[in-house]
Amino acid sequence: MNSYHLDHLQYLETEAIYIMREVAAEFDRPALLFSGGKDSICLLRLAEKAFRPSDIPMPLLNIDTGHHFPELNEFRDRRAKELGARLIVRKVEDAIATGIAVPTPGEISRNRLQIPTLLAAVEEFQFDCLIGGARRDEEKARAKERFFSFRDNFGQWDPKNQRPEIWNLYNARVNPGEHMRVFPLSNWTEMDVWEYIKRERLQVPTIYFSHQRKCVRRNGQWLPVSDLLPPKDKEQVKDLVVRVRTIGDIISTGLVESPADSVDDIIAEIAAARVTERGSRADDKASEAAMEDRKKAGYF
Amino acid sequence: MPHTQHPVEILRLNTCGSVDDGKSTLIGRLLYDSKNLMEDQLEALERSADITGGGQINLANLTDGLRAEREQGITIDVAYRFFATPKRKFIVADTPGHVQYTRNMVSGASTANLSIVLVDARQGVTEQTRRHTYLAALLGIPHLVIAINKMDLVDWSEDRFQEIRDEIEDFIPKLDVFRDVKFIPLSALNGDNVVTASKNTPWYQGPALLGHLETVHIASDWNLNAFRFPVQWVNRPNNPRDPKLHDFRGLSGQIAGGIARQGQTVIVLPTGLKTTIKEIWTYDGSLAEAFCPQSATLRLADDIDVSRGDMIVGLENLPGCGTDLQARICWMHQRPLSPGKKFFFKHTTQTAQAVVTGLESRINMAAFEPEAEPPALAINDIGVVRLKISKPIVFDGYTTNRLTGSFVLIEQGTNATVAAGMLSAPTEAVKPEYTDFAI
Numbered sequence: 001m002n003s004y005h006l007d008h009l010q011y012l013e014t015e016a017i018y019i020m021r022e023v024a025a026e027f028d029r030p031a032l033l034f035s036g037g038k039d040s041i042c043l044l045r046l047a048e049k050a051f052r053p054s055d056i057p058m059p060l061l062n063i064d065t066g067h068h069f070p071e072l073n074e075f076r077d078r079r080a081k082e083l084g085a086r087l088i089v090r091k092v093e094d095a096i097a098t099g100i101a102v103p104t105p106g107e108i109s110r111n112r113l114q115i116p117t118l119l120a121a122v123e124e125f126q127f128d129c130l131i132g133g134a135r136r137d138e139e140k141a142r143a144k145e146r147f148f149s150f151r152d153n154f155g156q157w158d159p160k161n162q163r164p165e166i167w168n169l170y171n172a173r174v175n176p177g178e179h180m181r182v183f184p185l186s187n188w189t190e191m192d193v194w195e196y197i198k199r200e201r202l203q204v205p206t207i208y209f210s211h212q213r214k215c216v217r218r219n220g221q222w223l224p225v226s227d228l229l230p231p232k233d234k235e236q237v238k239d240l241v242v243r244v245r246t247i248g249d250i251i252s253t254g255l256v257e258s259p260a261d262s263v264d265d266i267i268a269e270i271a272a273a274r275v276t277e278r279g280s281r282a283d284d285k286a287s288e289a290a291m292e293d294r295k296k297a298g299y300f
Numbered sequence: 301m302p303h304t305q306h307p308v309e310i311l312r313l314n315t316c317g318s319v320d321d322g323k324s325t326l327i328g329r330l331l332y333d334s335k336n337l338m339e340d341q342l343e344a345l346e347r348s349a350d351i352t353g354g355g356q357i358n359l360a361n362l363t364d365g366l367r368a369e370r371e372q373g374i375t376i377d378v379a380y381r382f383f384a385t386p387k388r389k390f391i392v393a394d395t396p397g398h399v400q401y402t403r404n405m406v407s408g409a410s411t412a413n414l415s416i417v418l419v420d421a422r423q424g425v426t427e428q429t430r431r432h433t434y435l436a437a438l439l440g441i442p443h444l445v446i447a448i449n450k451m452d453l454v455d456w457s458e459d460r461f462q463e464i465r466d467e468i469e470d471f472i473p474k475l476d477v478f479r480d481v482k483f484i485p486l487s488a489l490n491g492d493n494v495v496t497a498s499k500n501t502p503w504y505q506g507p508a509l510l511g512h513l514e515t516v517h518i519a520s521d522w523n524l525n526a527f528r529f530p531v532q533w534v535n536r537p538n539n540p541r542d543p544k545l546h547d548f549r550g551l552s553g554q555i556a557g558g559i560a561r562q563g564q565t566v567i568v569l570p571t572g573l574k575t576t577i578k579e580i581w582t583y584d585g586s587l588a589e590a591f592c593p594q595s596a597t598l599r600l601a602d603d604i605d606v607s608r609g610d611m612i613v614g615l616e617n618l619p620g621c622g623t624d625l626q627a628r629i630c631w632m633h634q635r636p637l638s639p640g641k642k643f644f645f646k647h648t649t650q651t652a653q654a655v656v657t658g659l660e661s662r663i664n665m666a667a668f669e670p671e672a673e674p675p676a677l678a679i680n681d682i683g684v685v686r687l688k689i690s691k692p693i694v695f696d697g698y699t700t701n702r703l704t705g706s707f708v709l710i711e712q713g714t715n716a717t718v719a720a721g722m723l724s725a726p727t728e729a730v731k732p733e734y735t736d737f738a739i
Contacts, residue, residue, distance in 0.1 A: 007307030
């Protein structure tokens with residue numbers, strides 16, 4: 001490589017910074033979805049790189065399911081404060097209380113209920129663009145999605161009628177009531193994210209690292225025991241040394257047994273991994289088209 | 301910038317071919333044989349094999365991610381896949397072969413370093429093969445691989461391979477833009493010459509596909525000759541806490557060509573004001589120089605009026621500037637293009653309005669010959685048009701610079717992206733009056 005050449009992380013970084021700046025320039029009321037998870041941590045660093053020394057010219061938005069890992073919310077609040085960014089949190093519980101989100105009888109998961117909560121926040125703040133940390137390597141439906149992904153008046157994604165995306169010329173035009181979802185990390189892989197976290201020396205929530213936790217075996221996965229998820233009779237419960245590879249809700253995130261307690265260890269573990277990141281997410285396993293169906297309805 | 305222990309390059313490629321040429325199977329094979337497929341992905345494949353495939357694993361199911369695609373057994377949209385070897389990282393755009401989906405091929409190929417055009421050894425060269433090869437050339441993709449697939453079904457015949465190769469080489473000189481063209485005989489289904497060399501082709505001396513992808517020279521694919529900096533976002537801190545930032549005024553953007561150096565004299569176009577680069581500011585500290593496609597924030601020596609859409613350029617190799625432009629376009633909408641219609645014109649970081657004032661020609665895809673003055677361009681047609689733009693555009697010919705020579709047309713009202721355009725080289729370079737800035 002000569003000196004006028006970018007390595008893979010520098011290439012992905014400049015692509016993502018370009019997209020962040022397009023959002024700031026093209027939209028009136030954008031927001032950045034920040035959960036405190038590893039992908040959105042990278043997004044925030046990219047936002048700093050895109051906009052400093054100015055302030056990040058958009059608020060951070062998080063949809064709190066009420067089933068988050070407490071470590072995640074603590075991290076989210078601390079990071080937003082460090083950056084001097086405005087953090088907007090909208091809660092599924094509140095959306096249920098006001099009738100915006102209606103659980104089906106017996107529905108425990110808050111996954112589906114995030115959708116109406118998110119769309120209500122879009123309406124409340126008149127957001128015309130949401131930046132998210134989704135990556136194309138995560139899932140088959142996402143592999144088909146554009147960087148600038150159009151949402152109609154109902155917040156729906158129409159995978160068969162996407163705008164062609166050519167060169168780096170992103171068509172950001174939306175009519176009132178419509179909005180755009182923009183994914184600067186589209187071309188990043190799980191490995192790229194961790195390599196970037198290492199290169200940038202980014203802090204991540206402690207649950208990504210190896211720790212001891214009481215776990216219950218359910219549907220072939222170890223799930224964390226909590227008030228929301230007490231073990232049932234005859235279920236196997238164990239104290240294990242585990243970490244999370246991807247963070248969903250505390251009732252559906254599979255934990256992996258792992259001694260990895262540093263970013264280097266995690267990179268080594270992913271390099272040797274034989275299952276994908278979302279292999280530990282019960283919400284994606286529901287059916288082959290689980291993600292596609294949720295995205296069509298307005299999911300992240 | 302700090303480096304990880306093993307920095308590698310990214311190669312972006314796209315695969316194209318006719319329906320059933322085996323594109324998705326080839327990508328599945330690349331992922332599978334290079335050990336980039338994970339157990340849960342294989343399990344999902346096996347599940348769908350049991351349900352819909354009569355027990356046969358279908359590697360195409362890896363990339364055909366939408367419900368309708370699996371139901372119809374076709375690829376509808378561009379799918380992006382990622383894999384890595386110790387030598388390189390790869391971003392693969394799998395682009396559908398159906399004639400009605402050519403716009404997706406243009407999407408997937410526009411950012412590629414390399415195109416793989418698949419040819420079914422039994423069918424030989426089809427109109428689709430010619431169209432895809434032509435599109436790859438038109439889009440200025442530097443490297444081309446012609447993958448002659450399903451060689452097992454023609455008994456690994458060297459004669460058949462050579463026959464197809466001759467036919468393609470016959471029309472490639474007309475295209476004349478590729479830096480290199482490689483012909484590889486393979487079987488995506490069985491894995492011959494995909495990752496490892498095949499025993500079935502003793503007559504073939506070249507590399508397997510993956511070996512070629514790992515080694516093809518891509519370091520000079522970006523234009524480093526002429527400095528181009530489309531201003532993307534004006535960076536002016538509001539109420540900065542740091543007093544040093546009170547006067548900070550930076551121009552943020554991605555370098556679209558050439559190299560910027562601190563202290564270098566530059567011209568802001570289209571105004572023509574001349575100044576120097578005081579600082580190349582980045583979050584990671586100032587740089588002495590920055591190059592395409594790095595992102596940076598330029599601080600200029602003089603406080604001149606510069607906004608999004610302006611272009612900062614070096615003194616040498618000046619671009620063109622004008623409102624009457626000629627371009628080759630790929631029309632991508634069901635409603636045909638006829639002259640006189642007004643569109644949004646998105647070029648680098650600016651959007652103007654454009655009227656298509658005339659259709660000069662339409663390319664006949666069988667002969668690659670232009671037909672003069674067609675009445676309209678239908679979906680998937682490629683033709684040369686004249687445009688009148690609502691303000692002066694600073695540009696290069698597409699063959700000189702893909703980033704400053706490309707544009708899209710957006711339909712007003714629906715906001716649909718209806719055309720991909722490649723500008724012809726300017727007939728003359730801009731002649732700014734070299735106004736040294738002075739208060």
